[in-house]
């Protein structure tokens with residue numbers, strides 16, 4: 001197990017190498033009827049810990065609340081405004097740097113957070129010497145495996161449900177796993193009306209096709225790819241990480 005900073009004592013933190021930190025970021029958001037509301041945080045935390053195990057570094061406490069405009073209409077969704085969220089994350093990054101971080105790897109599990117996270121990362125990098133990586137794990141990594149394994153991916157769909165099954169199948173209710181293929185607009189449209197159509201069931205794709213085995217294969221590829229890419233980033237930045 002990598003070092004979870006929130007479980008580290010004051011005595012131990014003084015001896016820890018804090019140059020690389022992982023920040024998992026998720027959301028409290030409805031994911032169909034079958035996945036836990038904290039899915040995006042569980043997946044981000046899982047990947048952050050697996051990668052930290054491989055390359056070293058400590059894991060920061062996950063951020064459980066995110067920017068969730070699309071799924072606002074569903075009970076169980078908590079939507080944090082883009083600006084306070086971005087400022088909060090920026091301050092976490094600056095504090096990570098003040099505590100000795102040279103590189104923070106943000107492992108993001110939720111699409112609504114992406115723009116705010118990039119803004120926060122740019123702000124922190126501008127005002128400190130910190131380097132920040134922002135990765136949307138499900139779309140920036142493991143793309144080849146995702147295409148091969150999943151025919152009906154989507155929000156809470158075959159892919160995300162498989163990932164959650166691999167992480168903790170006790171948190172998934174497969175008897176409620178459904179399928180929904182919404183009409184997708186041909187451009188990115190910001191609209192409450194379109195969100196209501198697109199996320200009528202807080203689900204896109206076919207969750208019933210999910211399996212733990214597929215989730216395991218996908219997550220393994222993602223962890224390996226991120227570890228390998230971080231080695232290259234660290235080399236460029238002249239930061240030592242485990243091989």
Ligand SMILES: [Zn+2]
Nearest residue numbers: 039040156160
């Ligand atoms: Zn999700």
